[in-house]
Amino acid sequence: MSKQDIDEIDLKILQLLVENSLQSNKEIGEKVHLTGQAVGARIRKLQDLEVIEGYTLRCNPGKLGLQVSAFITVFMKSADTHASFQHYIQRTQSIVEAHRISGEGCYLLRVQVPTPMDLNDLLGEMVQFGNYKVNLSIGQLK
Template identity: 55%
Template sequence: MSNQYGIDDIDIQILNGLIADASQSHKVIGEHVHLTGQAVGARVRKLQDLGIIEGTTVRWDPNKIGLTVHAFVTVFMKSSTAHQAFQTFAKQNSNVLEIHRVSGEGCYWMRVRVGSQLELNDFLDELLTFGNYKLSLSIGQVK
């Protein structure tokens, strides 16, 4: 059965296989969905063309390369004119892993990784250009 995006149950199974382990070969995935590796490759390209698969990623341990401080920052903009400059700053800053414009408390939520408290302090000083913030530090990842 096909859905509104033109994908079927086999496409969903392929997508789930890639989500579980994107390093799997098309041949291995094909064995699970009863297709050839070439047919799986064609379906993966279709999923990419449709924008369902936006890219691939690597799971890694930031602590092992010195990014030991993991912070969550709620940003409160000081003016309505600061949003564009702030978004540019956040997108260009390699310490910002994620940024979300939110409703509720604050204007943005950011997830940040840095190598030290000093680096975090420098980052927060830059952030004050755009507004105030509330900081929470991760003490351990559960999932």
């Protein structure tokens, strides 16, 4: 893919989808002065180019009883534990986001759990893989 494959209208369509992915192609078309069918074709092109990788849903974790949000930096014990830790990440529902990082630590995790005790239990499970540093979220700004 090259930059020339994407024009200003494509970028505007992307912006509109990021703002509200539930908009119909017709609604987007009215904002970018195209037919709904033309918008659909452009969206398919952006998917084929892997610019659009998928669609997600944002929910309010607090309304689901997940009151504690934390960021955990994990420092692995040894190189041999990475594969098993990555498997652990995939099967642990309370880990909602995971990144392999450079700099301080090996992984950065975002977790959401109901209570501080649940966070303590999660940390107890993770100690088998290495050490960690925890930062609690006291409010989400964006």
